[in-house]
Amino acid sequence: MTYIQKGSAEYIKASLALFFGGFVTFAILYTTQPLLPIFAKEFHVSAASASLTVSASTGTLAVMMLVAASLSDRIGKKNVMMMSMLLTSILAMAMAFSPNFTSLVLARTFLGMTAAGIPSLAMAYVAEEFHPTGIGKVMGLYISGTSIGGMAGRIVTGLLTDLFSWRTALFAIGAISLLLSVIFALILPTPRHSVKKPLNGKTALQAYAVHLRNKPLMALIVLGFLFMGGFVTLYNYIGFLLSEPPYSFSQSVLGFLFIVYIFGSFSSVYMGRQADLCGHARVLSISVVLAVLGAVVTLVPSVVVKIIGLSLFTFGFFGCHSIASAWIGERAKMNKAQASSLYLLFYYLGSSLAGTAGGYFWIHFHWPGVIAFVVALLLLSYPLIGYAHKQLE
Template sequence: METIGTIKRGTGAFWRAGGAVFAGSFITFANLYCTQPLLPVFSHQFHVTPTVSSLTLSVSSAVLAVCMLLAAALSERLGRRRIMILSVFVSSLVVILTAFSPNFTTLIILRLAEGVVLAGLPSLAMAYVSEEFDPGSLGVAMGLYVSGTTVGGMFGRIAAGMLTDIFSWRYALAVIGIVSLLCSVYFWLALPASTHFHGHSFSLKETIRSFGHHLKSPVLFSVFGIGFLLMGSFVSLYNYIGYLLTGAPYRLSQTAFGWIFTVYIMGTISSVWMGKLADRFGRTKVLGIGMIIMLTGGLLTLAPSLVVIVIGAAVFTFGFFGSHSVASSLVGRLAKSDRAQASSLYLLFYYAGSSLVGSINGVSWSLYRWHGVILMIGSAILLSMLLELLIIRFMKGHVD
């Protein structure tokens, strides 16, 4: 039987561990998404279409999704902490190398490598939180992890936009990599050792059995599907809103467009707040509310007013990060064993959605512009709501 975490909210140990988890997710998402506001720049400089330019993000997400499965398996032998520390340090160095890409092909190869090394943190951090934190504090702890992703993603995108306008995209990526490297030192020093982790030797057969067990669970598979659809929707919105706002009639500069990512602050607020609500009122109820908020925000971006578009993006972001925070904690609660594998499967679907849906929507943009993108996003959210109804049905009679 797995032991229950003892790090409780309100203690010094909670804020130390929570701060380290926040820093780790900050590094991961700053490094992963720093190229997103640069997609129009890459299209112009390397003479590629929006769909091809989006590969700078999609290849990282795709390989990250696959490699997380290996990272989760290796962590059972090598430990969570060691792999997470290696991940944040090496990924920061790769971002710095990316700044020196001589052509688009090299850029794609380095972004692929970025996905490989980043894989060592996300699924393991979720497993670490599930193992080390008290169940009554799990929602807030996962909220801290998700809020780190919002702040990191916001920093990477805003810094990339501003520094590209002032200097160049190469300078921007180099600075982001250096900041991430400094944060990696803090992560290494602050992250407590695992005290409730009990590893075992790596077995491919046992790993496949564990993955198969989780995939056969209707309720877990539905949560995985929600992660796929919601993340795909979120990345799609921010992949192509840059083309909308830097083109006619808005014609925002890279700096002005970069500041739109300040709406990620809404995600920081919602991930912690909705995590608390989930601990109090139940995860499935709060998850449904989050998806309704997402859909409302997406529809608002169809307005011709720049102010309303930004408000819509903020509402959409609030709903997404709140939903992701709740879904993440739901995985940790539902998986009674092999939590690292369950978390990595959730994130496999999550980042697969980022890669596949994010790129496919490039076709929607090319054919029908912004209305086509929002149509695809709205359809994905509605399908997620259907999966949530299945979760409620499967969990009837159980505490969520």
């Protein structure tokens, strides 16, 4: 068995397929984020309640990823990822016809279940199939797909909502994702390093138990909660801030704010490569500093300065995510799919729990409260990074 080597046709196909996988997952998963102020007004719910259209998806996705990892041992990683993308795209289109807020949240809950296959298995696929010396860069390419998907999904949603309606926007995102899902299925190389195993609950629990007892690895896994919790909180509520006076931005303008995700696309590849060269802990710590600085800069009233702050925050976050993902993939010596799933369990629980909790800070302390919460989450990562570095490197 050979690894996928840089420069080969397989490398190009696999990298492109994983990019599409990240693109589709994040385009659909967070497509309602710029629509939260509209949902709050149209359905007469609070900001925290509106955020459930994001949190319900990420919460169920977090739990279902544990199932997806074990299911892949039985039927194969590629098969699970293909089914995940196709079903999620179809459900995303159906979601556009939700008659009320409750049905919308329920649809988003089921969407989280179907979307679990890609994020839990893409990281494991990279760790198993690509040559170890280039894992950081390839992981960065996958994560750049998530950043561009998140950006494109939000921009298209904003534009189509202003031109037509939020329902048209959601249907269009689902249709585009369905097309990319078919391409993914056609070009992703079949895994060669993973071995199919019987679907056994006891075996699956034992696989997770190995990682849960590994304290340094768990320190890295918990980072996902802190990073994603801060990231989603900031982006959930900045739409509320900028849709109010004195800004009063339209949905199109709010959607275009997410163009700063392009910095995340660059950061995930660049910082991943730097971590390969300079060490995970050092580059990860720098990425956290950049994210904290960016969050604080958004407190300045000027729109231009806020965008600069958002850009810096996004650059730092995607660097954090890329490095932590690659570090876990390298240090998990066995059951890599389960290790990736545990990281992403905490990652998406951070999105779900912290993203909704941020509504409390928005309601009671407005934007300074949101930023204080985000910064606190990010700073809590430092003792974990230090501990993991001491034990693993």
